[in-house]
Amino acid sequence: MTRLPLPKLFTLLPHYRANDLWADLTAGVTVGALALPLSMAFAIASGTSPLNGVWTAVIAGVIYGLLGGSRVLVAGPASAFIPLLFAIVSQFGPSALLAATWFAGLILLLLGLFRLGNLVRLIPNSVITGFINGIAVIIILTQVKDFLGLALAVPPSGLVGKLRALYDALPTLQPASAALGFGSLALLLGWTRLERRIPKLKRLPAPLVTLVAGTAIVWWGELPVATIGSRFGAITSSLPAFTLPVVDWTQFTQLLPAALAIAVLGATESLVTARFADEKIDDLHNPNQELFAQGVANLLTPMVGGLPATGAMGPTATNIRCGAQTPISGLVHALTVLFLIVLFAPAATHVPLPTLATNVMVTAYNMGSWRRMHWRLLRRYPPNYRSTLLITFLLTVLFEVTIAVEVGLLLTSFSFIHRMTRLSAIHPIDLTHHRAAQALRDSTADGSVEAYRFSGPLFFGVVPKFDALLRRKTWPQWVLLDLHQMIAIDDAGIELLERLDRQIKRHGGSLRLVGLQAQPKRALARSGFLAELGAHAEYPTLSETLYALRNEQEAKTAAPIQ
DSSP states (O other): OOOOOOOHHHHHGGGOOHHHHHHHHHHHHHHHHHHHHHHHHHHHHTTSOHHHHHHHHHHHHHHHHHHOSSSSOOEEOOGGGHHHHHHHHHHHOHHHHHHHHHHHHHHHHHHHHTTOHHHHTTSOHHHHHHHHHHHHHHHHHHHHHHHHTOOOSSOOSSHHHHHHHHHHTGGGOOHHHHHHHHHHHHHHHHHHHHHHHOGGGGGSOHHHHHHHHHHHHHHHHTOOOOBHHHHHOOOOOSOOOOOOOOOOGGGHHHHHHHHHHHHHHHHHHHHHHHHHHHHHHTOOOOHHHHHHHHHHHHHHGGGGTOOOOEEOHHHHHHHHHTTOOSTHHHHHHHHHHHHHHHHHHHHHTTOBHHHHHHHHHHHHHHHSOGGGGSHHHHTTSOHHHHHHHHHHHHHHHHSOHHHHHHHHHHHHHHHHHHHHHHHOEEEEEOOTTOHHHHHHHHHOSSOOEEEEEEESOBSGGGGGGGHHHHTOSOOOSEEEEEEEEOOOBOHHHHHHHHHHHHHHHHTTOEEEEEOOOHHHHHHHHHHTHHHHHOTTSEESSHHHHHHHHHHHHHHHHHSOOO
C-alpha cells in the first residue's frame, strides 16, 4: 500500500480563477436540478424511498467533490444499480441493502488504498457493453408497471417472467397513467431535441422540465394517478439522522456476493464515466483516488439510509456540457439538491410516478451503447468480441447481473488464453549446416546435439505443446533450448522446464538454455532452477553455446586419466 496522490480539487485550487468559479456555479446548479428527479426515480425503482436517493446524491456529491480523482465527474445513485438493488431489497429487505452497501464501500476503499484501480479498468469493453445494455433493458421493463399504471406487486426475475407478468396485468391499465406516461415521454424527447437547436435551453434539464410539467398537470387536473405521496407518504424536509447500518452476521455469507457485485459494478461504472469525462475535456483521472472517494462515499451513505453511489454518466455529461471546470461544480450540485429538497419537499409528494418512470426509462436507454450492437458495426469485430458481448447481454436480460458478469469475464479469459497459446510455438532448429555445430561434431565421435526454438509466453496454456518432447524415449547428449523469443514465463512454465530437465538427465543428457530475457531469467533464478542447472547451463546465443560445448568436450578428452 502506497500513499495516494492529492485529490483533484486540491491540485486545481492554486490555479483557480473567477471565471472558473462562475462556470462551476452555473454547471453545478444545472446538474443539481437534473439530479434531484433522477435520484428520486432511481431510489423508487430500486424498491426504496425517494429520499434515500436524494441523500445519496448529497453525500456522494460532497465526498466526490472533496476527495475524487476526476475533474468534472458527478457522483450519486446510478440507474445501473437498479436491478441489483431491487433484487437485494426483495430478497433480504432494506436493512440488508444498507449493510451490503457498507461492505461494498469497505471493499472499494481497500481497492483504492492498495492502488488496484487499474485492475478494474482491465474489464474488456465487450463485457461492459453487453452488461450495460442488458441492464438498460431490465430497467425499462421494470418501469413499464408505473408508466402504464398496472396493478402489479413485484415483477418476477428473468425476462420471460417479467414479460408474462406485464401481459397478465394489462387489463389493469389505467388510462390516465398511460396518457401521462406517453405525454411525459413526448415532452422529454421533444425538449431534448429543442436543446440541440437552442443551446440556452440546456440550463433547464429536460427531466426537470418533464417532472414539473407532469406534477402540475396531476395537481391541477386532479388526475387519478399514483404519486410519491400516495405510495410513500409525505416527504419531509428534515435532515436525516446518522445511524450505523445494522449488520446481521447470520446473513453475512449471503450478503457478501451482493456487496462484491455492488463494488465491482460501482467501480466499473465510475471508472468508465471518468474515462468518458477525460475524453471530453482532455484530462486524465486517477483511478485509485476515484475508488478511494467512492469507498468513503459508500461507507457514509448507508448511515443516512442511502443507496450505493458511483460516478453517474448522465449528470457528468450535463456537467461537461454546461462548462464545469473543477470538482467544485460537484459540490455545488450536492448543495443544490439539498436546497431543493429542503425548500420544495412538500411539493414532491405530488410528483406522479408515470413521469418519474419516463425519466428512468429514457435515462436507461441513453445509458446503453446500442450502436455497438448493430449488426453492421458488430460484424467488424472479431468473433470472440461478438460472442462475449452478445452472451453477456443475453445472460443479463434472461438471468442475473452477477451471472452475466462472471460468465462474460470467463469467456474473455478463455479467449485471451486461446489467443496467447496461438502466439507460442516450439520448433526444432536445423544444425546441419551450422558452423559451430559442425565444430562440435568434429570434436567428438559419440557426442550428439539437438536444438529447439521456443517463441511467445511460456505459461500453463502452452504446456500441451511440449507433449511430443515429453513422450520421447531417447535423448541426445545435449539439448539446447533457444529462448530468446520467450517473452514471459509463469509457474507452470518453470515446472515444465524442470520436468524436461529431469527427463533428459535420466537418459544421460544435459539441458542448456539460450538467450534468456529479463523476466524469464528472474523467474527461473528465483525458483532455483538456474542454480540446479549449474553455472554453465545458460548462454547468450546459440553459437556461443555450441562452441562452449565443444571446448567442454575437448577439455574432457584432453584430461589425463588418473
